[in-house]
Amino acid sequence: MHRTALAIRHVAFEDLGIIEPLLIERGYTVRYLEAGVDAIDSATVTAADLLVVLGGPIGVYETDRYPFLAAEKDAIAARLRQDKPTLGICLGAQLMAAALGATVTPTGKVEIGYGALTLTGEGRASPLRHVGEIPVLHWHGDQFAIPERASRLAETAGFPNQAFALGPHILGLQFHLEADHRQIERWLIGHAHELAAHRLDIAAIRADAARHGSVLERAARAVIGEWLDALRFGQTVG
Template sequence: MPRTALALRHVPFEDLGLLDPLLRERGYEVAYLDVGVDALAEATVLAADLVVVLGGPIGVYESEAYPFLDGERATIAARLAAGGPILGVCLGAQLVAAALGAPVTATGRKEIGFGELTLTPEGRASVLAPLEGVPVLHWHGDEFAVPDGGASLARTPGFPNQAFAIGAGVLALQFHLEADHTVLERWLIGHAHEIATAGVDPGRLRADAVALGPALAVAAREVLGSWLDALPDAPR
């Protein structure tokens, strides 16, 4: 039987991006579940060999406005309790943190654009090592605390927790390694209001994607590929 990768998606243009071909190269069948639209069945999430929780422009704490968030967090918690591999990106990382009991809070500021990470000692010894000195794509305003038992892997001056891991099977990234710089225009259109409100120049983002995106794509492929290959019983 082929292995399955299930992506929990919140907005159409924040998809698996660069991660999609890596999964298919390793023999995964890829499926999307559009959270808030499709039924989020716990059995479906538990049955997948890998779950990727993608980003989105809402906060974990906004369940009154977006009631599906409570069910999504509970479903992620069930998968974590069952020991299933999971990758969280941006909102997805915050949902993983919250499912593990860590607080997620609004900071009142935005970190949008390409910028380098500072890797912790644990980060330099992790699959994130290829990101040393490589600007990554940031697009967030909330922050998570590292859950109990997690290893903090990276930080930036404004956001002290940019990534954490728990064992080989749980990786949470505040930043976007999966984003394909060749189609970043989708993000600029989809997040036009947020960009304008934050005073971010879309021309600068566009130019940085051209200048920095290719090197980031190489590093991202190495990071994500290494993480996939280290999963228990990972296909080769």
């Protein structure tokens, strides 16, 4: 069956990555909206069968600097009220959390590079079980609270809220399962200032991408594929 997948992209190199082939395999037509360039409104966002809100180096709370965030969050909120399939990654998950009434705040620190998650009991019962102890790519400094009625799925030592699910249709991930390890150089260039400011070891991130990338990609495909295959369409609420 033909379905539409809409991705909201905030920076060019943080795209759907390994998720896009999974969508095409399942018969989705993929379309991007470029945040800050294209209009993002409730009608467009709610019309898609699937919405993926991607990452970016800005904060949900920076609406004075980036006014488009207010309309984006409102459009996401309208979609979530209808319980339509929605996946958020990093900034995308933070926007979803905020749209659901949870707080999103800067932490004054960053978690950048590859590191394993600790799954909660609910996380181990979810598609995230496929990543298990496999190091995933982290690239964030903000944190979200878990929205009301949502399940907390994963944590790390520095960031206790790494993923949440609200029923089978709504999934927020603080980390980057979508990132293609073969494209890590785009991330290292695009985030050069942040990496320098925090004196992070670029060579170590590059080496970890080579070391963990293939195993992580297989696990990430299993996570996202299982979540996609469990979606049910046509039933909305609100």
